[in-house]
Amino acid sequence: MTEWLSVASHVLVVAGIFFFLAGSLGLVRFTDVYGRLHALTKADNLGLGLLCTGLALQASGLAEAAKIMLVWVLVLVASGIGATLVASTAAACGIRPWLKRASAEREAAKRPAE
Amino acid sequence: MTRQRRLPTRPRNWRNWAGRLGLLTGLWWIISGGEAESWRWGLPAIIAASLVMPAPDLPLRPSAWLRLLPLALWLGLRGGVEVAWLASRPRMRLDTRLIEHRWLTLEAPAGRLFMASLINLLPGTLTIRIEHDRLQVHVLHYRDGIADALCRLERYIAPLFNSTDRRDEEAA
Numbered sequence: 001m002t003e004w005l006s007v008a009s010h011v012l013v014v015a016g017i018f019f020f021l022a023g024s025l026g027l028v029r030f031t032d033v034y035g036r037l038h039a040l041t042k043a044d045n046l047g048l049g050l051l052c053t054g055l056a057l058q059a060s061g062l063a064e065a066a067k068i069m070l071v072w073v074l075v076l077v078a079s080g081i082g083a084t085l086v087a088s089t090a091a092a093c094g095i096r097p098w099l100k101r102a103s104a105e106r107e108a109a110k111r112p113a114e
Numbered sequence: 115m116t117r118q119r120r121l122p123t124r125p126r127n128w129r130n131w132a133g134r135l136g137l138l139t140g141l142w143w144i145i146s147g148g149e150a151e152s153w154r155w156g157l158p159a160i161i162a163a164s165l166v167m168p169a170p171d172l173p174l175r176p177s178a179w180l181r182l183l184p185l186a187l188w189l190g191l192r193g194g195v196e197v198a199w200l201a202s203r204p205r206m207r208l209d210t211r212l213i214e215h216r217w218l219t220l221e222a223p224a225g226r227l228f229m230a231s232l233i234n235l236l237p238g239t240l241t242i243r244i245e246h247d248r249l250q251v252h253v254l255h256y257r258d259g260i261a262d263a264l265c266r267l268e269r270y271i272a273p274l275f276n277s278t279d280r281r282d283e284e285a286a
Contacts, residue, residue: 019167
């Protein structure tokens, strides 16, 4: 049982690290502030959730495991509210989202005139 | 007036107070690591804090929370996987759009704020603006069914908060 828990814990931690890396990649590759917020609020939170679950499986007691999971819950709450605040502030400051569809439509509208 | 109505010591708010007491006790148990010694001064602090802290707008409805939590966790998992997939693809083709979600049944401001925060954790959606009649949502990679998913989520959240409004009206 302990060996299985250890294996599951390591698998979850590795999966968590993968999602953290993918979130960081999204932070670099996505085109604007809104896209980057997607990377931070989704992939990173899933990564942290898997990491915390993996670490909770190695905890010495229930209270310690709950403390680790509480970290994830608090980050989830802060992340959800923070993303809304950053995105609405960016929109209020006039930062327009990158929309591929809009740019494609603009290009298509130009073509007949040419 | 509103403040007075929410004081925890009024008889109709005993249930809310008991909920806060339970929540703070659970948090204390987690933070203190379950040490028996810590309860000696932790317990008075918990009781004092539960009496002083304002009643949150989040209602105590375990059955509704139990229905919402699995859906939120599942959508959160899908959201993380989707963003990781989009970010890791060698050729990044995003169909980013802005959509509007018109409020259906969710009337309470706290409920709307809760849903706006929650959809940031769900697949491909990010709240940009909360308005009185709609929610402006940024979609990272559009696909059919996103609007339906938002409506479905609102239907799950609405009973939590709208019932609180009704209780407040009844109390008033």
